[in-house]
Amino acid sequence: MLEARKVSLRLGAKSILRDVDFKAEPGQITVLLGRNGSGKTSLMRCLAHTQTRWSGEILIEGQSLRKLDAKTRAQRIALMPQVLPRPPITVRTLTAFGRQPYLGMSGRLSEADEQRVDSALKQAAIAGHAEDLVCHCSGGERQLAYFSLLLAQDTPVVLLDEPTASLDMEYRQVVYALLRQMKAAGKTVVLILHELADALELADQVCVMDRGEMVFTGTASAFLSSRIPQSIFGVCPKTVRDEKGSEYILFAPLDQTK
Numbered sequence: 004m005l006e007a008r009k010v011s012l013r014l015g016a017k018s019i020l021r022d023v024d025f026k027a028e029p030g031q032i033t034v035l036l037g038r039n040g041s042g043k044t045s046l047m048r049c050l051a052h053t054q055t056r057w058s059g060e061i062l063i064e065g066q067s068l069r070k071l072d073a074k075t076r077a078q079r080i081a082l083m084p085q086v087l088p089r090p091p092i093t094v095r096t097l098t099a100f101g102r103q104p105y106l107g108m109s110g111r112l113s114e115a116d117e118q119r120v121d122s123a124l125k126q127a128a129i130a131g132h133a134e135d136l137v138c139h140c141s142g143g144e145r146q147l148a149y150f151s152l153l154l155a156q157d158t159p160v161v162l163l164d165e166p167t168a169s170l171d172m173e174y175r176q177v178v179y180a181l182l183r184q185m186k187a188a189g190k191t192v193v194l195i196l197h198e199l200a201d202a203l204e205l206a207d208q209v210c211v212m213d214r215g216e217m218v219f220t221g222t223a224s225a226f227l228s229s230r231i232p233q234s235i236f237g238v239c240p241k242t243v244r245d246e247k248g249s250e251y252i253l254f255a256p257l258d259q260t261k
């Protein structure tokens with residue numbers, strides 16, 4: 004469980020977040036939506052404490068985020084950032100970094116750590132590239148390599164900032180399946196997405212930010228019956244049914260719906 008109470012962030016003269024309340028539950032996928040520049044990444048960075056200049060309160064499993072030391076924090080919360088570095092290290096070495104918060108004085112991976120690295124590589128469907136350099140991976144492979152790192156870190160809370168950006172349909176489905184596995188494992192999963200239809204399909208909870216404020220929190224169906232699609236995203240949801248009777252949500256730009 005991850006909770007933010009009245010979180011605000013000022014950077015210089017700019018007010019980036021204002022009194023944001025946010026709650027994400029274990030065993031659920033919470034999707035954070037909003038237009039470009041609405042404050043999603045800033046909020047996620049505060050939640051992971053990679054941005055430390057926030058005020059208010061953030062609780063992780065009931066404990067104040069500020070009171071946790073860096074090692075404990077890394078055992079509780081993992082962040083996959085929007086921009087993924089391309090270091091000249093292998094995918095296996097990258098994944099092994101996920102075990103760092105658990106290493107003892109020797110700094111060496113135990114047998115159990117090595118097994119966790121192997122299982123994370125397999126789970127993220129990237130074991131076949133374990134010895135490839137991250138800097139030589141394709142965009143999709145790199146995304147899966149960082150998923151493998153996230154899995155190896157074994158935290159109850161995972162935060163992902165646009166984990167499917169630049170991925171093709173096939174890789175996107177792999178990532179969505181991994182997110183569902185994390186949810187089934189009881190993790191608190193929070194992600195930022197721009198694809199509304201995908202977001203609604205995945206989300207147990209939808210949160211919408213606008214100009215640094217949280218303007219909507221609810222289920223996908225509450226989102227669809229609200230004015231948010233029109234007022235924030237300028238689109239109108241339409242339900243279409245295929246010949247087998249399966250329903251899909253499409254979003255038409257407002258000026259095409261008149």
Ligand SMILES: Nc1ncnc2c1ncn2[C@@H]1O[C@H](COP(=O)(O)OP(=O)(O)OP(=O)(O)O)[C@@H](O)[C@H]1O
Binds near residue numbers: 017019042046
């Ligand atoms: N370090 C900074 N200094 C000043 N302004 C910043 C800083 N970081 C972010 N901002 C501003 O904060 C606002 C919110 O940015 P943020 O990256 O959180 O938005 P976002 O909703 O994640 O956008 P996107 O969907 O484009 O990734 C933007 O106006 C951005 O310019």
